[in-house]
Amino acid sequence: MSEKIVLTGIKPTGTPHLGNYIGALKPLVDMSQKSRTFMFIADLHALNTIHDPKVIQQYSYEMAAALVAMGLNLDNAILFRQSDIVEVYELATLLTNVTPKGLMNRAHSYKAAVEKNTAAGDDVDAGVNMGLYIYPILMAADILLYNSDIVPVGADQKQHVEFARDIAGYFNNIYGETFKLPEPVISESAGTIPGLDGRKMSKSYDNTIPLFAPESELKKKIMRIITDSKTPEESKDPDESTIFQLYKHFADENEIAKLREMFVAGGMGYGTAKTILYEKINSVLGDARNEYNRLLANKSELDAILENGANKARVVAAETLKRVKRKMLGE
Numbered sequence: 015m016s017e018k019i020v021l022t023g024i025k026p027t028g029t030p031h032l033g034n035y036i037g038a039l040k041p042l043v044d045m046s047q048k049s050r051t052f053m054f055i056a057d058l059h060a061l062n063t064i065h066d067p068k069v070i071q072q073y074s075y076e077m078a079a080a081l082v083a084m085g086l087n088l089d090n091a092i093l094f095r096q097s098d099i100v101e102v103y104e105l106a107t108l109l110t111n112v113t114p115k116g117l118m119n120r121a122h123s124y125k126a127a128v129e130k131n132t133a134a135g136d137d138v139d140a141g142v143n144m145g146l147y148i149y150p151i152l153m154a155a156d157i158l159l160y161n162s163d164i165v166p167v168g169a170d171q172k173q174h175v176e177f178a179r180d181i182a183g184y185f186n187n188i189y190g191e192t193f194k195l196p197e198p199v200i201s202e203s204a205g206t207i208p209g210l211d212g213r214k215m216s217k218s219y220d221n222t223i224p225l226f227a228p229e230s231e232l233k234k235k236i237m238r239i240i241t242d243s244k245t246p247e248e249s250k251d252p253d254e255s256t257i258f259q260l261y262k263h264f265a266d267e268n269e270i271a272k273l274r275e276m277f278v279a280g281g282m283g284y285g286t287a288k289t290i291l292y293e294k295i296n297s298v299l300g301d302a303r304n305e306y307n308r309l310l311a312n313k314s315e316l317d318a319i320l321e322n323g324a325n326k327a328r329v330v331a332a333e334t335l336k337r338v339k340r341k342m343l344g345e
């Protein structure tokens with residue numbers, strides 16, 4: 015087992031879809047077979063956009079259930095709910111005092127909001143709450159609280175991990191060596207998983223395929239994948255096809271080579287390719303889907319898993335916070 019501390023958070027802002035599966039959930043489940051990992055449902059980070067507690071709670075359960083149903087190794091993975099560890103709020107508040115305001119101004123998501131407002135002729139900060147503005151500080155608190163070395167994230171989160179590193183550096187400069195400097199590890203495939211319309215699969219584009227939808231809905235969605243207008247006879251480019259791009263993540267090497275050949279050879283319509291994709295996904299995910307549904311019908315089982323994780327996470331969090339408060343406030 016590696017000695018590095020690995021940590022990542024998953025924001026519960028939607029029902030898990032194939033993009034989440036390929037880009038985040040599957041890699042995390044695989045990683046949990048080998049290394050000890052802190053893995054939490056980042057419900058506090060969802061608060062700046064979702065103001066309905068029932069919605070946050072449901073998405074949180076769904077993300078946790080998906081990981082467990084997929085076979086997360088719970089001996090290695092410490093799975094917990096971010097909001098169950100009160101120490102994280104405290105550390106985030108303390109970190110505000112060493113974090114330059116200008117650093118927050120440079121955060122991609124805040125900058126995007128400012129640019130949008132400016133283009134629309136609105137006040138620069140229109141619609142921006144402080145949760146959005148200090149989002150990177152809360153994320154730094156997550157990362158530093160558990161002494162993380164390695165933080166696997168999608169490319170869109172790289173800057174946040176770099177900010178955590180910066181904030182750790184500011185703190186260490188003032189108070190002496192306290193925090194390790196975390197490293198982001200970017201999952202290459204995450205950004206490139208196409209959705210129904212060929213753009214990146216994302217809830218905000220409304221082009222997702224739900225991970226554990228009932229068979230009929232899964233099939234319906236897959237049949238709706240947009241293709242070009244090539245006839246069945248024509249040769250098709252697998253690398254330009256959403257169908258093939260998704261298939262690659264579920265099939266083995268021989269199957270992938272075979273479907274590639276069928277695309278290139280011509281003689282196969284997109285409808286047939288979609289059926290092949292549907293059957294593959296359905297067979298790979300079928301067992302996990304049953305387990306996912308069973309867990310969501312037995313939330314007390316999920317509560318017990320999350321509570322067990324929180325109890326382990328809290329020990330580390332409390333120790334770090336104590337150390338930080340001693341440095342900042344004295345013995």
Ligand code: TRP
Pocket residue numbers: 021022023024025056059152153156157165166167171174
């Ligand atoms: N902000 C991340 C996202 O939107 C989720 C997250 C919260 C996270 N805290 C984290 C990821 C700490 C890695 C480490 O995907």
